[in-house]
Amino acid sequence: MNATAIPPAISAWFEQNARDLPWRREGFSAWGTLVSEFMLQQTPVTRVIPRLTEWLERWPTPADLAAVPPGEAVRAWASLGYPRRALWLHAAAVQITERHGGIVPEDVDELLALTGIGDYTARAVAAFAYGHRHPVVDTNTRRVIARAVTGQGEPGPPSRRDLDAMAALLPDEPVAAAVFNAAIMELGAIVCTSRSPRCDVCPVREACAWRAAGYPEYAGPKKAVQKKFEGSDRQVRGLIMAELRATHHPVTAAEIEGLWADAVQRDRALAGLVADGLAVPVEPGLYALSQG
């Protein structure tokens, strides 16, 4: 097996091994695809599925979401994490309703112009919802290419050049391209994983440059270490947001004081949430999710 055999081998494996996921069901809407991609940004599949199902039952179209206050989106986001995504998804729904007649656009540049949509999500929607031929590059794709094609244990830092590397592997035919985009992500998600890759069941083991090189240790620039969550501003923000989501009335400054002892850090976290639009001071000393 040589390098040119990698894409068809991965796609063939995918046809047999793809997980049964909601966004792969026949007739799943473009809006559903967009919502799922927002939720999947840094949140695992198993945690996304229940929230996605509820979300689409409640807001089956962009206009349905655009019609409610942003704070409702933040509440429905629940504990998926990074709640700014809920705000951005709501903003995107408003923009889709106003600019695109309520139809999720299929043009990558129009998608990129929506709040909260970047290189990955724009191309994922164009490819998976509309069948257009674009390279879709996420962290799984970058890892598989780094190993199987480049022969390194880990991808380097994300770069626009990743799109070119993926484009070079992409089948010409749009449907085959969309399948391969999904297939290489899936391989990275369940076989060519970050921590303990299951090379014994990998469909491109015989062509893998990393394996051929004897699994050399990654020597490139190190990933920035994720800061400890315990005691971080993120933790304080999370506590305040959980309180705002839990109550259906404004939260008092006194209640927020009870969530975290360090006043300096607490005030910094709250000010950050206000700056982000996640918390709104409805009057001095009273905070709520965005109602407008």
Added chain:
DNA sequence: GAAGCGTGGTG
């Protein structure tokens, strides 16, 4: 380009 942004599962 680097930093900041949640939450929960896992090896």
Added chain:
DNA sequence: TCACCAAGCTT
């Protein structure tokens, strides 16, 4: 146990 990891985006 705890560091690492998870379909990224914005500033």
